[in-house]
Amino acid sequence: MKVKPSPSKGKVVVELNPADDRLLESSSKVAGLAASPFKLKRLLVPIDFSACSKKALQYAIPFAEQFQASLTLLYVVQINYAVGELGAIDVSMLEVEMRQQASQRLAELVRDEVRKRVPSETIVRMGRPVTEIITAAKELEADLIILSTHGYTGLKHVLLGSTAENVLRHAPCPVLAVREHEREFIAT
Numbered sequence: 452m453k454v455k456p457s458p459s460k461g462k463v464v465v466e467l468n469p470a471d472d473r474l475l476e477s478s479s480k481v482a483g484l485a486a487s488p489f490k491l492k493r494l495l496v497p498i499d500f501s502a503c504s505k506k507a508l509q510y511a512i513p514f515a516e517q518f519q520a521s522l523t524l525l526y527v528v529q530i531n532y533a534v535g536e537l538g539a540i541d542v543s544m545l546e547v548e549m550r551q552q553a554s555q556r557l558a559e560l561v562r563d564e565v566r567k568r569v570p571s572e573t574i575v576r577m578g579r580p581v582t583e584i585i586t587a588a589k590e591l592e593a594d595l596i597i598l599s600t601h602g603y604t605g606l607k608h609v610l611l612g613s614t615a616e617n618v619l620r621h622a623p624c625p626v627l628a629v630r631e632h633e634r635e636f637i638a639t
Contacts, residue, residue: 491518495593497525497584497618500556503599507629508564511597515569520594522571524561525587526553527580550575581617589623596626 496511498504508524515522528549557573565571576583588596600615619626 489518491515491520491594493523493591493593494520495523495525495584495588495591495596497527497580497596497598497614498557498560499526499580499599500560501599503629503631505560505564506631507597507599508560510627510629512565512568514595514597515571520569522565522569523587523591523593524557524571524573525584526557526573526575527583528553528575528577529580530577546577550577580614581621584614584618585621585623593624595624596622598626598628600628600630 491514494511494515496504496508498508511522514520528546530546530549553575554573557575561571561573574587576587584596584598587593596618598615598618600613615626615628619628
């Protein structure tokens with residue numbers, strides 16, 4: 452441990468070494484503070500670029516900061532194959548273009564929202580969103596999935612399904628579902 456004078460008058464800077472972790476643990480026990488029972492190291496945040504999914508990212512960033520975890524932003528390109536009036540569509544070319552656009556938008560989102568506050572990476576996958584989110588969570592050994600739900604009910608729920616609901620049912624880890632219209636608990 453090193454103690455140095457701070458540029459601010461009357462304050463000091465304390466630099467700790469990795470070996471000083473035991474000191475912090477014992478001091479928190481003396482102060483009556485219990486260590487968090489949660490060990491979150493990797494958070495998965497599925498993004499569809501809607502305002503609702505960006506809200507889920509706003510929840511994920513403070514979680515990652517608090518637990519010193521990394522974020523993985525996942526976008527799933529879902530292509531509905533169809534033949535146009537003018538003939539067949541070059542699907543492979545379309546997939547490459549959609550993948551590139553998604554990668555660029557994810558990079559912009561990381562730059563504008565995450566801003567190097569926590570370690571982050573982006574992944575673009577092709578397929579059905581529910582399947583790809585669950586598969587990514589397993590492969591990455593995610594500790595928590597933070598995703599958005601639009602809260603559709605009735606006919607919209609029947610027609611569009613609920614990605615969030617299906618992820619909740621099949622995820623290999625806990626899921627925090629952020630609703631579009633809810634009471635906020637993030638301090639801005």
